[in-house]
Amino acid sequence: MPVPFETLxxxxxxxxxxxxxGAGMSKVKNMNNAxxxxxxxxxxxxxQxxxxxxxxxxxxxxxxxNHLPPPGFELNNPWRTEPRIS
Structure with a gap:
């Protein structure tokens, strides 16, 4: 007995x-990663x-x-320190 195409x-x-x-997610991830x-x-x-x-x-x-860092990079420290407790 054939299946009517309306059910598919x-x-x-x-x-x-x-x-x-899937195509949209792939495109968004691709755009997010340059x-x-x-x-x-x-x-x-x-x-790191x-x-x-x-x-x-x-x-x-x-x-x-570039072998020279941009200006201000020497002050751009990734380490986070806690404030001193007085």
Whole structure:
């Protein structure tokens, strides 16, 4: 007994929405990483270097080949200190 095509329309819509959502998420992640692939399994060293790159270039995935730091970078310390208790 054949299945009427009207019963398959909701499944086609659901499948299309999964595809649109996946493509949209991929595009948003790509735009968020400046056109580069998403990084996975980041350890402490990678996070530290990404934070350094963010402080140098202003973007988390940006890198620079300039051997001199920008002005003000010497005062841009990533270590957070607690205020003194008096």
């Amino acid at each position: 329309i909701p499944y086609a819509i659901i499948l299309a929405m999964f595809g649109v959502t 056109g580069k692939r998403t990084r996975r399994s980041l350890d402490q060293w990678d996070k 270097m990404m934070d350094r790159d963010r402080r140098l270039t202003g973007h988390l995935r940006g890198q620079t080949g």
